[in-house]
Structures are given as C-alpha cells and as structure tokens.
Amino acid sequence: MQFTMALLTNKGAASSFTQRCRYDVFLSFRGEDTRNGFTSNLNGILCHNAISTFMDDELPRGEEISTELLKAIESSRISIIVFFKNYASSTWCLDELVKILDCKKNGQIVLPIFYKVDPSKVCSQRGKFGDALAKYEEKFKDNMNKVQRWRAALNEVGHLSGWHFKNDHPQFRFIQEIFEVISSAKSNRTQVFIVEYLVGIDSHVEEISRHLDIESNDVRMLVIHGLPGIGKTTITKAIFNLIAYRFEGSSFLEDVRENSSSKDGIFQLQETLYSEILGGRNLKVHGVSKRINVIKEMLHHKRILLVLDDVDKFVQVENLLGRCNWFASGTRIIITTREEKLLSILREDCHLTYYNYRVKELDxxxxxxxxxxxxxxxxxxxxxxxxxxxxxxxxxxxxxxxxxxxxxxxxxxxxxxxxxxxxxxxxIPNPYIQEILKISYDGLDQTQRDIFLDIACFLKGFYKNVVVDILQSCKFYDPYYDIEKLIDKSLIVVSKDDKLLIHDLIQQMGLEIAQQESEGLKKHRRLLLYEDAPEVLTGNTGSDEIRGITMCSSHAIESWKDEKAQIFENS
Structure with a gap:
C-alpha cells in the first residue's frame, strides 16, 4: 500500500513559517472507537521511537474544546486524525478537526487515517457521518455556522490523500508504514521563515504541485518568474516548507543574485548548500570549481530539494550546481528569477525535465x-x-x-x-517599494534606461513595432534588442495584441526617476506636465536633448494645437 501525501495536490494547502513545536505529533481520535486498539498501538510505536506525541485521552471532556487542547494542537508539528465510523458523533472531535485544518493553513502537516471507513463517506457526510450532522443541524439550529464549519472541515479532510485501513490489512505493517512517514518528517526539520497572512497562495500551490509531481522519479527543474515584488520568494518558501521533509536532503539558498556579487559570497552559498544537506559538514577545499566537484561527488546519490532564490544570471546556477546533469532520481530544483531570458537558457543548458511558472498579480x-x-x-x-x-x-x-x-x-x-x-x-512612490522595483532598472545600461524611461513616460500601450519605429527615427540604432532586455527584466510586458505594457507602480517608478533626473540636471529631458511645456520651450530651460513632451490637457492642446505628444530628438 503506497501512501501519497496530499499536502500539495489539494486546493487549500498552504505554507508556514517556522514555529517552536512542543510536540512532534498530535493524535486526534474518538476514544471509545480506537483507544484500546489501533490508536494505542500507534501511540506506543511513536513514543517508543522518541517521537513526542500528544494523546488527548487524559483531558476531561466537556461541551466545548479546552484551551489546553487548542494549545496542544497549535504547538504540534504533525496532526494525525484517526477516522472511525463514529468519529462525527463527537462534537469535541469535530472542533479538533476544524482547529487542525486551521493550523494546516499555517504549515502544520495533516495526515488522515481512514480506519475501516470509506474516505468518500467522510467527504460527503454519508452514512453515520451524515446521520450525526443531521442531528447537529437540529441541535444547533440557532448556530448553523458551527455545523457548516464541521461540514466544510469533513469535506476538506476527506479529499486529502491518506491511509485507508481495511479489514484485510495487517495492522502492524500498517502502523509501521505510518511510523516511517512520521519519522521521515521528524528527521528533516529544514524550514524557512515565511510571512504571515498568506493570501492567494492556494492556486499557486495547486498549480506548482502539478509541475513538481514529487511522486515522479525524474529530475525536475521549476523556474518561478514574474514582476519584482510579486511574491515569488514567498510562494517558493511555502512550497519548500510543505515538501522538504519528503527528500533525503534540502537546501534553500536566499538572495543568490546579491550573494554572488563576490567570491566570498559564492563560497558562502556553496558552504550553505553543502552543510544544510549533509547536516553541518563543511567544505574543506578552496576554489569555486573544486567545491562544485565536491558537492556533486557527495550529493549525486541523494534525492534532494534545492531552491535558488533570486537568480539573474546563469553563471550563478553554474557556480552552485555545475552543469545540472548529476542529480539523483526524484530530485527537484526550484529557481526564482525576474529575468525572462534566464528561462530559455536554463531550458537549453540543463538536461532535465523543465517547467516554468509565471506569478501573476493578485485579483x-x-x-x-x-x-x-x-x-x-x-x-x-x-x-x-x-x-x-x-x-x-x-x-x-x-x-x-x-x-x-x-x-x-x-x-x-x-x-x-x-x-x-x-x-x-x-x-511620490513609497521609498521601500521603489528600492525593490528599481533593482531591475539599475541592471540596465544607459541606452536601455533611456528607452525604459521613454516608454514609461510616453509610450505605454503603444504597439511594439510602433515604439521601435519611433525610437529608431530619433537616430537610434535598432532598439529591438534593448526592448527585449526590458522584457527579460520584467520591467515591461508584451500583451497578446503586441502592445507594450507596464505595471502602474513600475511606471510610477520610471516617472519619478525621470523627474529626479530633470531636477539633478536642472534641465528638462522629458516634459511630463503639460504646464511645463510652454515655460520650458519659451524660456529655454530644456536640456540639450529634450526626448519628449506630454500634452494631455484640453486647454493645453487648444493653446498648442499645432503640437502633439511626441518623441523627438533636439538636433
């Protein structure tokens, strides 16, 4: 019997930030059903193997779930829910279930066991589950929200893949399989900090899980890309925290772009990769190439999960992984980037199964x-x-x-x-947001910066070929390559009908840069306010090269009816 984890394959799976856990396992069950049989045997093997387990049979029962029990659920790394046919007859158990699934949203691992009960009956509330919920609708008719929460929780957990114990299964072998999964989860505690208030994460987790398919034995690379500030790192941390324990080793390397700016930074990234996967061991060789060889030699036989966060050049991948052709079966590599061009390079140079995923704005x-x-x-x-x-x-x-x-x-x-x-x-843009968005702009050469500012100030929404013609007519060389660089860096995007578009906040960043540039030079290069145009042109306060004028007021257009918003070179 093969266990397939549903942490990634179900909508509603979310991620976590690391908490200090008091218990390895919280064991949820209806006492009269299984306490003296299956559940006690499972608890016994877990405790015998030093897996700290909270079993709620010693707490007094009442109408409402106790604060102590809620705290025990919150402070557990894993929750195991044992469903027996009479599980739903206990409102206490149903309250536990709601709380457990709430903790699942914050990263708790939830493992359902369907003990001699069909998971579909749990999901759809048929049989004794349906009978119990029907009684509750009558009993709690003044508090139907409570019953709806129970129904929703049963529906959600019923869709999770778990263990289904039938009468013909040897119980010891069944319990041993559960223990092996719990033991694996406990031994791999690698977690990364992640922000609270994760919103819109479910659809990302669902889609990315299909690409990763961690049950498959091929080697896969997934590149997550999109605008700066779009949530690439947050989503990747969520995925990492959910699946890291399924691998023999895992490593999350943050800020690869920034840390690769010096040789010491590259060494530190290599050291972190090696140490996290091999449990604290250090690289004892010097030189980037020699270290790559040692990493390959020591890790090529392990099924590992690697994350390289914020990569903007292929050489950064090479400095850590070499040619990406040495990984063990089942390995997964996730890379985040704002560089569109990197996608095609990785696809061509890394000989493994490749996918990419673009993160879109929140609705x-x-x-x-x-x-x-x-x-x-x-x-x-x-x-x-x-x-x-x-x-x-x-x-x-x-x-x-x-x-x-x-x-x-x-x-x-x-x-x-x-x-x-x-x-x-x-x-005026928020300075912190501006700083993050401006990283891609800072990586441009001067010509590319000028083109970006021209598009941000004057040409947003123009067809791409029109923009090329306008810029080329200003005695530029063919600007096609530089426009592609702006697309690569996610500063602009091309719509389905071939128009150049810019996110409003990135455009605002461009307008602010253009304004600061004019103030710094004390001469205008781009006239963005229609009120400025007459004053600048008649007062000769423009720079030697005015690149464009915006005329967007009906009054201004009437006064300057022979003029229009245009890009031109002042020759």
Whole structure:
C-alpha cells in the first residue's frame, strides 16, 4: 500500500513559517472507537521511537474544546486524525478537526487515517457521518455556522490523500508504514521563515504541485518568474516548507543574485548548500570549481530539494550546481528569477525535465483580503474605511509587496491620515517599494534606461513595432534588442495584441526617476506636465536633448494645437 501525501495536490494547502513545536505529533481520535486498539498501538510505536506525541485521552471532556487542547494542537508539528465510523458523533472531535485544518493553513502537516471507513463517506457526510450532522443541524439550529464549519472541515479532510485501513490489512505493517512517514518528517526539520497572512497562495500551490509531481522519479527543474515584488520568494518558501521533509536532503539558498556579487559570497552559498544537506559538514577545499566537484561527488546519490532564490544570471546556477546533469532520481530544483531570458537558457543548458511558472498579480478579492489583514488585522475593513481601501487597492494593482508595505504602514491610523497618505503615494512612490522595483532598472545600461524611461513616460500601450519605429527615427540604432532586455527584466510586458505594457507602480517608478533626473540636471529631458511645456520651450530651460513632451490637457492642446505628444530628438 503506497501512501501519497496530499499536502500539495489539494486546493487549500498552504505554507508556514517556522514555529517552536512542543510536540512532534498530535493524535486526534474518538476514544471509545480506537483507544484500546489501533490508536494505542500507534501511540506506543511513536513514543517508543522518541517521537513526542500528544494523546488527548487524559483531558476531561466537556461541551466545548479546552484551551489546553487548542494549545496542544497549535504547538504540534504533525496532526494525525484517526477516522472511525463514529468519529462525527463527537462534537469535541469535530472542533479538533476544524482547529487542525486551521493550523494546516499555517504549515502544520495533516495526515488522515481512514480506519475501516470509506474516505468518500467522510467527504460527503454519508452514512453515520451524515446521520450525526443531521442531528447537529437540529441541535444547533440557532448556530448553523458551527455545523457548516464541521461540514466544510469533513469535506476538506476527506479529499486529502491518506491511509485507508481495511479489514484485510495487517495492522502492524500498517502502523509501521505510518511510523516511517512520521519519522521521515521528524528527521528533516529544514524550514524557512515565511510571512504571515498568506493570501492567494492556494492556486499557486495547486498549480506548482502539478509541475513538481514529487511522486515522479525524474529530475525536475521549476523556474518561478514574474514582476519584482510579486511574491515569488514567498510562494517558493511555502512550497519548500510543505515538501522538504519528503527528500533525503534540502537546501534553500536566499538572495543568490546579491550573494554572488563576490567570491566570498559564492563560497558562502556553496558552504550553505553543502552543510544544510549533509547536516553541518563543511567544505574543506578552496576554489569555486573544486567545491562544485565536491558537492556533486557527495550529493549525486541523494534525492534532494534545492531552491535558488533570486537568480539573474546563469553563471550563478553554474557556480552552485555545475552543469545540472548529476542529480539523483526524484530530485527537484526550484529557481526564482525576474529575468525572462534566464528561462530559455536554463531550458537549453540543463538536461532535465523543465517547467516554468509565471506569478501573476493578485485579483481584486485577494488584494482586498491581504490589504485588510495588514491594515486592520482582519479580513474585512472597518466600515468608514471601505472606499479608501478600494482606492489603495486600485493604486497597488495587485502587487503583494505594495499591498503589504502600504497597508502595514496605515495600521492604527485615522481616516485623515489615510487620505493624506493616498494623496502622497499618488505623487511620490513609497521609498521601500521603489528600492525593490528599481533593482531591475539599475541592471540596465544607459541606452536601455533611456528607452525604459521613454516608454514609461510616453509610450505605454503603444504597439511594439510602433515604439521601435519611433525610437529608431530619433537616430537610434535598432532598439529591438534593448526592448527585449526590458522584457527579460520584467520591467515591461508584451500583451497578446503586441502592445507594450507596464505595471502602474513600475511606471510610477520610471516617472519619478525621470523627474529626479530633470531636477539633478536642472534641465528638462522629458516634459511630463503639460504646464511645463510652454515655460520650458519659451524660456529655454530644456536640456540639450529634450526626448519628449506630454500634452494631455484640453486647454493645453487648444493653446498648442499645432503640437502633439511626441518623441523627438533636439538636433
């Protein structure tokens, strides 16, 4: 009988940030059903092998689940739920189940055991499960939300893959298999810190799980890419925390781009990779190439999970993994990047099964929830703030970084302050958000920076071939390559109808850079405010090369009817 974990394959699986766990296992069961048989035998083998287990049979039972029991669930790394035919006849057990699935959203491993009961009956609440819930609907008719929570919990856990014990199974072998999975999860405790308030994570986990397919024995690489601040690292940490224990070794290397900027940084990344997988052992050789050979020699026989976070050059992958052709069967490699070009390089140069996954912006509902969680510490806004919340969501355009930074800053502030902040953000970008978004811009050469600023200031929404023609007519060489570089760096995207688009916050970053550039030079290169055009052109306060003028006021257009918004070279 093969056990298939459902942590990744079910919608609703989410990730965690590391907590200090008091227990390895929380064992949930209906005492009268299995305490003196299966459950006690399972508890015995776990305790005998030094797996700390909380078994709730010593706590007094009442109508409501106790605070002590809730704390025990929260402080457990794994919850095992033993479903017997009479499980649902205990409201205590159903409350436990709701709490366990709530903890699952924060990274707790949940392992259901269907003991002589069909999982489909748990899921659909048929048979004795249905009878029990029907009685509760009558008993709690003034509190139907409670019953609905129980139904939803049974439906969710019934869809999780777990162990199904039937009468013809040898019980000892069944318990031994459960112990082996628990032991494996305990021995691999590698976890990475992850932020709270994970919103919109379910769909990502579901899709990425299909690409990873950790039951498959081939070697797979998944590249997660998208805009800066879109949540690539957060999603990857969620996946890592969910599946790391399924591998013989795992390593999460953060900030590869930044840490690879020096030889010492590369050495430290190599050291971390080696040490995390081999349990604290150190590399005792010097030189990047020699260290790669040692890493390959020591790890090529292990089924491992590797994450390289924030990669922007293929050489960074080579410095850590060599040619990517030495991994053991079942190994999974996840790379996050904002560089679109890296996708094709990895696909061609790494000889393994390859997938890529683009992270998209949050939708309006998800943006609303994430913003409110940080601004109000709850999912819905205070009534008087609703319109302002909607305006901030419109401003951030689904970018998680901006939603989190701005909403956290607004927490506890009054409406007047919110209105003032919104007005300021529309004029001046948040400096922290600006810094993150600007990393890709800083990696451009001067020509590419000029083209990006021209597109941000004047050409957003133009067809790509029109932009090429406009820039080329300004005595540029063919700008096609440089536009592709902007696409590679996720600064601009090409729509299905071949228009150049920019996320509003990245465009705002470009406008701010252009404005600062003009102030620094004390001469205008890009006239972004229609009021400036007459003054600059008549007062000769433009630079030697004015690159463009925006004319967007009906009054200005009437006054300057022979002019239009244009890109030109001042020759």
């Amino acid at each position: 309006e509902h998800e943006s609303h929830e994430l913003f409110c969680q940080h601004a109000f510490k709850r999912k819905k806004p205070m009534k008087d703030y609703l319109e302002l919340v909607n305006q901030f969501i419109q401003y951030t355009k689904g970018l998680p970084l901006a939603l989190k930074v701005i909403s956290a800053d607004l927490y506890g502030r009054n409406i007047h302050c919110w209105k003032s902040a919104l007005d300021k953000y529309k004029r």
